[in-house]
Amino acid sequence: xxFPENNGPEGQSSTQQxxxxxxxxxxxxxxxxxxxxxxxxxxELLDLIFDQAEYWPHSEAxxxxxxxxxxxxxxxxxxxxxxxxxxxxxxxxxxxxDYRKVGExxxxxxxxxxxxxxxxxxxxxxxxxxxxxxxSPTLPTREAPREYFEGSMTQPPALTHPVRKxxxxxxxxxxxxxxxxxDKGTYRGSWxxxxxxxxxxxxxxxxxxxxxxxxxxxxxxxxxxxxxxxPGGEALNFCTCGLQxxxxxxxxxxxxxxxHHHMHALDNLKIQANKTAHREFVDxxxxxxxxxxxxxxxPEGDRLAEIGRGKGTGTGNFVRSLKLxxxxxxxxxxxxxxxxxxVESVKVEIYWAI
Numbered sequence: 001x002x003f004p005e006n007n008g009p010e011g012q013s014s015t016q017q018x019x020x021x022x023x024x025x026x027x028x029x030x031x032x033x034x035x036x037x038x039x040x041x042x043x044e045l046l047d048l049i050f051d052q053a054e055y056w057p058h059s060e061a062x063x064x065x066x067x068x069x070x071x072x073x074x075x076x077x078x079x080x081x082x083x084x085x086x087x088x089x090x091x092x093x094x095x096x097x098d099y100r101k102v103g104e105x106x107x108x109x110x111x112x113x114x115x116x117x118x119x120x121x122x123x124x125x126x127x128x129x130x131x132x133x134x135x136s137p138t139l140p141t142r143e144a145p146r147e148y149f150e151g152s153m154t155q156p157p158a159l160t161h162p163v164r165k166x167x168x169x170x171x172x173x174x175x176x177x178x179x180x181x182x183d184k185g186t187y188r189g190s191w192x193x194x195x196x197x198x199x200x201x202x203x204x205x206x207x208x209x210x211x212x213x214x215x216x217x218x219x220x221x222x223x224x225x226x227x228x229x230x231p232g233g234e235a236l237n238f239c240t241c242g243l244q245x246x247x248x249x250x251x252x253x254x255x256x257x258x259x260h261h262h263m264h265a266l267d268n269l270k271i272q273a274n275k276t277a278h279r280e281f282v283d284x285x286x287x288x289x290x291x292x293x294x295x296x297x298x299p300e301g302d303r304l305a306e307i308g309r310g311k312g313t314g315t316g317n318f319v320r321s322l323k324l325x326x327x328x329x330x331x332x333x334x335x336x337x338x339x340x341x342x343v344e345s346v347k348v349e350i351y352w353a354i
Contacts, residue, residue, distance in 0.1 A: 025057040025097055028354060029155055051353060056164055059098060061091040061107060062347035067281070073172070074346075076332040078191060078339035085127045085248075085261045088346050090199070091328045093149065093238065094163060095352065101152050102238045105211075111199075111240050112210030115257055116250055117141060118202060120210065126258035128251065129335075133262040138249040140202035144242070148203055149325040152238070155354055156324060162352040163322040168271050168286040168330070169347040170194060175340040176279035184277040187308035192341035193265050193273040196318065197329035198246040201238070211239040243327065263335065267296060268318065270310030271330065274341060281344055284308070292316030 023031075032050070035041055041049070050056065065074045077083040090107055092099055099106055113123020116138050150156040174192040183189035244250070247269060248259040265273070272284045286309060294300045294314030301311040322328070330348060334341040 022058060023055055025154060025354075028055060028057050031055065032354070047353065051164065054164070054351070056351040056353055057097060058349050058351040059092045059096060060347065060349050061089055061099075062345065063089050063108065064345040065343060067342070067344045074332060074341075074343035076192070076334040076341035076343070078334035078341075079337035081127065081129070084129060084334050085259065086332045087197075088194075088330045088332050088343065089348060091348050091350060093201070093325045093327050094322055094350065095149060095153050095156055095324045106238075106240065109211065109240050111243055111245060113257060114205075114210065115252055116244070118205050118244075120208075121252075121257045123257070125250070126256045127261060128253075128256075128258040129261045129263055131263050133266065134249045134251065134260045136249070137198075137246040138244060138251075139246060140200050140205075140244040142203040144201040144203040144325055146324045148201065149238075157352050157354050159353060161320055161323060162354070163319050163350060164290050164353055165349075165351040166288045166319055166328065167349040167351075168194070168196075168284075168288075169345075169349075170272055170284045170286070171281050171344040171346075172274055172284075172332075173278055173281045173342050174274040174276065174334075175338065175342070177277050178338050179276045185275055187273050187275060187306065190273040190276045190308065191335040191339040193308075193333050194271040194341075194346075195266060195269045195331045195333055196271055197248060197269070197331050198318075199243045199327040199329060200246055201242045201325055201327075202244050205242040205244075207239050207241040209241075211241045248331070261333070265310060265333065266312075267310040268312035268315070270313060273308035275308070281342075286313075288313060288316070288319050290316055290319045292319070 028050070032046060035046055035049070067073045074086065074088060075083070076086045087108065087110065090109075092102065096102070111125055113121050113125050115121050118141060146156065174190065179189045245259065248261050251258060251260045272286050275282060292314050293316060294304065296311040296315065301314060304314050305311050328348065328350060330346055332341050332343055
């Protein structure tokens with residue numbers, strides 16, 4: 001059983017540790033205004049100061065699963081077409097500090113069964129694991145512009161690409177046996193891991209009720225407010241009906257519409273692997289930063305692979321490419337019979353400049 005963790009009201013975090021300070025959106029805005037008025041710093045200098053201090057607003061998304069029961073945790077089972085790729089969490093859209101504008105069900109609800117062009121199909125969306133990666137992502141037909149989201153935000157980021165840092169916190173293990181003896185306790189030969197995904201809103205897709213039909217339980221209505229309307233008075237629907245999965249891409253075959261998953265971990269999206277044949281749960285904290293600049297084929301890239309990360313995740317490209325309204329997801333993966341990714345908790349923090 002999964003338990004969503006309480007992330008507090010908008011702009012606040014109820015999960016801070018003692019001695020740990022993370023500014024709220026209100027904190028950042030107040031300090032910026034104070035510096036503007038007292039020191040009369042130009043905006044460009046203020047941007048540099050806030051980036052150097054890492055004084056940014058952020059969102060938090062977390063899930064936890066029971067593990068004190070037989071085969072507890074979120075189990076991703078290798079060799080099972082329906083269980084070896086599992087969506088674990090969907091973060092609030094970039095620029096939103098919590099789920100109030102999208103509803104709590106947004107966090108884990110499956111995407112409504114729709115083709116790449118947005119047309120409804122008989123669902124649900126399946127998962128296909130194939131040897132060859134898809135050559136290109138599936139982009140929305142009409143990617144929603146920043147104006148689509150700005151009216152629902154207290155202070156939308158001014159930058160086109162505002163994200164500065166993503167922190168992934170994972171607690172997990174594999175099945176505790178298997179693999180080569182020399183790989184035991186290392187990250188070599190691991191067939192259980194986590195990958196980042198990306199979803200974008202399609203401006204042309206309106207809520208047609210598919211989000212409620214595809215969800216195991218009817219999602220609650222997102223909080224409404226005056227600011228959640230467009231200038232023309234039409235309420236925006238930031239539900240899963242409007243989302244298109246970019247990674248993993250969506251493909252259509254003669255028999256189904258499905259997510260396209262690669263057999264192997266994708267080096268540019270692999271967050272973290274589990275230790276091979278390790279019986280105890282392990283905590284991993286992985287940070288992707290906009291300042292990262294590690295070439296995948298460099299010695300530093302090899303070092304990332306040694307600690308269970310994707311060699312291509314140190315480039316910073318994923319973080320630097322994110323736009324207002326983009327949605328980051330985390331997928332659990334396992335491959336081949338006998339391999340199992342046991343997940344106790346997942347947490348994602350996304351920081352952006354205003």
